[in-house]
Amino acid sequence: xxxxxxxxxxxxxxxxxxxxxxxxxxxxxxxxPFYAERFKSIDPNDIRTPADVAKLPFTTKDxxxxxxxxxxxxxxxxxxxxxxxxxxxxxxxxxxxxxxxxLDTWADxxxxxxxxxxxxxxxxxxxxxxxxxxxxxxGIHYGSERxxxxxxxxxxxxxxxxxxxxxxxxxxxxxxxxSFALYFAQKVREEGFEPEDMPWxxxxxxxxxxxxxxxxxxxxxxxxxxxxxxGLSEMNGPGVAFECVHQNGMHLWEDAYIAExxxxxxxxxxxxxxxxxxxxxxxxxxxxxxxxxRTRDLTRFIPGKCECGRTHRRIDRITGRADDMxxxxxxxxYPMQIEQCLMAMPEVGQNYLIELVSDGISDQMKVKxxxxxxxxxxxxxxxxxxxxxxxxxxxxxxxxxPRVELCQSDSIPKAEGKAVRVVDLRxxx
Amino acid sequence: xxxxxxxxxxxxxxxxxxxxxxxxxxxxxxxxPFYAERFKSIDPNDIRTPADVAKLPFTTKDxxxxxxxxxxxxxxxxxxxxxxxxxxxxxxxxxxxxxxxxLDTWADxxxxxxxxxxxxxxxxxxxxxxxxxxxxxxGIHYGSERxxxxxxxxxxxxxxxxxxxxxxxxxxxxxxxxSFALYFAQKVREEGFEPEDMPWxxxxxxxxxxxxxxxxxxxxxxxxxxxxxxGLSEMNGPGVAFECVHQNGMHLWEDAYIAExxxxxxxxxxxxxxxxxxxxxxxxxxxxxxxxxRTRDLTRFIPGKCECGRTHRRIDRITGRADDMxxxxxxxxYPMQIEQCLMAMPEVGQNYLIELVSDGISDQMKVKxxxxxxxxxxxxxxxxxxxxxxxxxxxxxxxxxPRVELCQSDSIPKAEGKAVRVVDLRxxx
Ligand SMILES: [Zn+2]
Ligand SMILES: [Zn+2]
Numbered sequence: 001x002x003x004x005x006x007x008x009x010x011x012x013x014x015x016x017x018x019x020x021x022x023x024x025x026x027x028x029x030x031x032x033p034f035y036a037e038r039f040k041s042i043d044p045n046d047i048r049t050p051a052d053v054a055k056l057p058f059t060t061k062d063x064x065x066x067x068x069x070x071x072x073x074x075x076x077x078x079x080x081x082x083x084x085x086x087x088x089x090x091x092x093x094x095x096x097x098x099x100x101x102x103l104d105t106w107a108d109x110x111x112x113x114x115x116x117x118x119x120x121x122x123x124x125x126x127x128x129x130x131x132x133x134x135x136x137x138x139g140i141h142y143g144s145e146r147x148x149x150x151x152x153x154x155x156x157x158x159x160x161x162x163x164x165x166x167x168x169x170x171x172x173x174x175x176x177x178x179s180f181a182l183y184f185a186q187k188v189r190e191e192g193f194e195p196e197d198m199p200w201x202x203x204x205x206x207x208x209x210x211x212x213x214x215x216x217x218x219x220x221x222x223x224x225x226x227x228x229x230x231g232l233s234e235m236n237g238p239g240v241a242f243e244c245v246h247q248n249g250m251h252l253w254e255d256a257y258i259a260e261x262x263x264x265x266x267x268x269x270x271x272x273x274x275x276x277x278x279x280x281x282x283x284x285x286x287x288x289x290x291x292x293x294r295t296r297d298l299t300r301f302i303p304g305k306c307e308c309g310r311t312h313r314r315i316d317r318i319t320g321r322a323d324d325m326x327x328x329x330x331x332x333x334y335p336m337q338i339e340q341c342l343m344a345m346p347e348v349g350q351n352y353l354i355e356l357v358s359d360g361i362s363d364q365m366k367v368k369x370x371x372x373x374x375x376x377x378x379x380x381x382x383x384x385x386x387x388x389x390x391x392x393x394x395x396x397x398x399x400x401x402p403r404v405e406l407c408q409s410d411s412i413p414k415a416e417g418k419a420v421r422v423v424d425l426r427x428x429x
Numbered sequence: 430x431x432x433x434x435x436x437x438x439x440x441x442x443x444x445x446x447x448x449x450x451x452x453x454x455x456x457x458x459x460x461x462p463f464y465a466e467r468f469k470s471i472d473p474n475d476i477r478t479p480a481d482v483a484k485l486p487f488t489t490k491d492x493x494x495x496x497x498x499x500x501x502x503x504x505x506x507x508x509x510x511x512x513x514x515x516x517x518x519x520x521x522x523x524x525x526x527x528x529x530x531x532l533d534t535w536a537d538x539x540x541x542x543x544x545x546x547x548x549x550x551x552x553x554x555x556x557x558x559x560x561x562x563x564x565x566x567x568g569i570h571y572g573s574e575r576x577x578x579x580x581x582x583x584x585x586x587x588x589x590x591x592x593x594x595x596x597x598x599x600x601x602x603x604x605x606x607x608s609f610a611l612y613f614a615q616k617v618r619e620e621g622f623e624p625e626d627m628p629w630x631x632x633x634x635x636x637x638x639x640x641x642x643x644x645x646x647x648x649x650x651x652x653x654x655x656x657x658x659x660g661l662s663e664m665n666g667p668g669v670a671f672e673c674v675h676q677n678g679m680h681l682w683e684d685a686y687i688a689e690x691x692x693x694x695x696x697x698x699x700x701x702x703x704x705x706x707x708x709x710x711x712x713x714x715x716x717x718x719x720x721x722x723r724t725r726d727l728t729r730f731i732p733g734k735c736e737c738g739r740t741h742r743r744i745d746r747i748t749g750r751a752d753d754m755x756x757x758x759x760x761x762x763y764p765m766q767i768e769q770c771l772m773a774m775p776e777v778g779q780n781y782l783i784e785l786v787s788d789g790i791s792d793q794m795k796v797k798x799x800x801x802x803x804x805x806x807x808x809x810x811x812x813x814x815x816x817x818x819x820x821x822x823x824x825x826x827x828x829x830x831p832r833v834e835l836c837q838s839d840s841i842p843k844a845e846g847k848a849v850r851v852v853d854l855r856x857x858x
Contacts, residue, residue: 068597069597069598077553077579078550078551078577078579080579081573081574081577081578081579081580082574082579082580082582083579083580083581083598084582085581085594093597095597095598097579100574100577103574121507122507124506130560130584131559131560131561131566131567131582131584132560132582132583132584133581133582133583133584137560138560138570138582141567144510145510145511145529145532148507148510148529149510150506150507150509150510150511150512150526151510151511151512152512152514152562153511153513153560153561153562153567154561154562155559155560155561155562165514168497168498168522168524169498169512169524
């Protein structure tokens with residue numbers, strides 16, 4: 001029923017395991033130059049509950065950069081067999097090193113993750129992700145082989161050939177990024193096939209943040225079940241948290257990681273179920289343990305138990321980056337909250353824009369929203385009603401009532417490249 | 430001294446091992462639909478020496494195509510964990526399937542191959558090859574990890590970033606295709622570094638056929654030792670044969686393969702040391718054994734023992750494809766023989782063209798050769814002397830004396846894409 005019995009381990013026993021592994025991790029981390037210095041006065045015996053992790057200092061991306069390349073390694077370089085690095089030729093990159101044991105641990109976590117959403121040894125997985133320094137490609141690849149699936153390393157691009165491979169080899173599981181999935185569905189039709197005639201049944205679409213709406217669209221257009229996942233190279237790569245078949249949050253593997261959710265401003269834990277920054281600690285990585293890593297990713301723990309019986313807590317889909325946070329009237333607001341709220345309304349069109357303005361006394365938020373043509377009618381009352389509903393929905397999400405302005409299709413300028421969704425027009429002192 | 434003691438095994442014992450494994454391979458192959466039919470009347474006990482492999486029928490690329498996708502598999506599909514396939518969306522592709530055990534065997538052969546040319550656990554390997562369905566990428570990757578090298582899966586492209594990674598992580602081994610290597614050396618200089626200041630010492634350049642001259646140029650311009658290798662996806666991928674530090678032919682791993690060299694016209698073995706088509710039989714592949722595969726690649730066994738002490742025979746670099754063979758006055762000639770001969774002469778420039786003409790009675794070969802400007806002097810006697818030397822050198826290589834025509838630089842039209850080196854102007858009946 002589970003890939004590994006640890007997935008349904010009793011919470012008390014799981015937390016005991018976490019404490020034991022956290023203590024070992026602290027001991028082990030002290031073998032690295034970085035933590036040897038930083039943890040000088042830390043005694044592993046002070047850890048008595050998983051929450052005691054909060055007694056340890058944070059590790060930030062800047063720490064990883066300043067320690068580049070070897071400052072966090074607990075073993076001689078020759079013990080490592082893999083390196084992944086953040087892309088880019090400017091600035092100091094971040095590099096993550098793996099021993100053979102770390103690769104095995106990671107492959108097991110990946111295999112467990114894919115099993116969790118219904119993949120089995122008898123499945124055929126096609127990996128349409130690029131390989132290379134990006135952990136998504138090799139991460140899925142090793143996990144898929146570990147689970148025993150027939151693994152087709154198709155790589156990125158060449159959709160026509162991908163479709164042929166899927167049909168020839170009866171591919172049942174597709175690893176595909178959300179933005180490619182919709183294009184893919186269209187290409188399948190152009191090649192003369194219907195998505196429902198394709199052999200696939202599962203899409204792993206976790207590599208990019210996306211909304212629940214986007215998932216629904218992918219599932220409908222591809223005639224597939226799409227599962228979300230979470231990972232980052234600092235924590236190995238994919239396989240940190242994965243959805244089970246209930247598609248209601250991602251089980252975060254708590255035997256391998258301690259997760260905290262904190263207020264990114266104060267560093268304090270948020271209340272149960274509230275959104276904040278995810279902070280991660282590795283519990284099973286021998287070569288490069290990282291403790292209380294500030295991921296900058298925003299999510300929340302989903303309260304309650306999952307029907308699947310797994311006891312590892314679930315995190316919600318990532319709702320943005322801590323760096324994108326706006327503060328308005330003392331409230332933390334993330335653009336993704338607004339996007340999710342808007343996109344859940346059938347009347348809302350393709351584009352929107354958030355403007356932060358100041359009236360000299362207090363700050364205000366104005367949200368310009370494109371409305372689909374069929375809803376942009378001449379009935380003033382209907383439009384005002386829609387406007388109010390949008391404002392109300394937004395308020396219930398972000399706890400601030402914005403001014404809402406309805407716009408016609410294509411009236412908000414489309415940004416080149418990454419969409420600019422927030423314009424801050426407040427006076428800066 | 431060796432990665433695996435089998436590399437220096439006594440020949441008699443090695444051949445015994447081959448016989449034993451060939452018998453097992455025949456038994457195993459009969460579990461596949463294709464060989465069950467083809468080997469109906471084959472009795473493994475008829476195999477008493479490795480040369481008895483010649484009692485078995487050939488397997489051709491057309492066989493693999495007609496059996497696509499599953500005709501050669503000896504196990505249920507769910508036992509397989511990897512698929513590689515030839516590229517292309519037109520025509521029937523060739524697919525190769527691997528069990529986990531096959532991947533392990535392949536990784537071991539790759540690790541042994543890299544050890545053979547001087548790679549060690551303490552090395553850092555950067556893989557600049559694309560990953561995906563092409564076996565070169567994942568083949569080198571798995572072998573490198575198996576050997577325990579720190580493996581950087583850089584993938585293809587982005588030379589600037591590749592150079593940064595090489596410098597940041599003190600990369601000592603580079604997997605690079607020959608045609609990219611020369612460009613790479615140039616980019617290193619453009620970035621303000623000298624190749625001799627780069628940390629690298631070994632280049633694995635086997636993925637593309639290339640001449641001894643090309644290797645010498647790479648070694649000089651990159652300030653590196655470059656090693657050739659041989660492999661093809663039908664025989665796993667890279668790791669079939671690899672050069673040792675003596676750079677004098679590639680040891681073909683005879684505990685894993687039986688190699689024959691035959692006349693591609695008659696199918697009979699060629700004389701010791703003669704060039705012919707390489708025919709390969711897998712001895713350790715459980716999921717998809719292939720017996721007497723016609724590779725269409727042309728090479729020869731290099732006679733004599735290698736100084737390194739490895740007893741596995743060496744094959745020469747691939748001198749062309751059986752399909753490129755010309756027959757002139759009853760002699761088999763391959764364009765690569767002519768290219769190698771020409772490019773070894775310092776006077777010869779960039780381009781040449783082979784014309785096959787008929788004078789009504791017999792066929793003739795005319796070779797047009799561009800001469801470097803500094804040798805294209807007005808001294809008629811010097812030019813005639815050069816012309817004679819070229820003709821003589823060619824004759825000693827191909828056993829036919831061609832007519833040689835000296836041309837000025839850039840006077841032979843350059844082909845777009847793949848160079849056209851042979852023009853057949855003979856009357857066709
Ligand atoms: Zn669940
Ligand atoms: Zn040797």
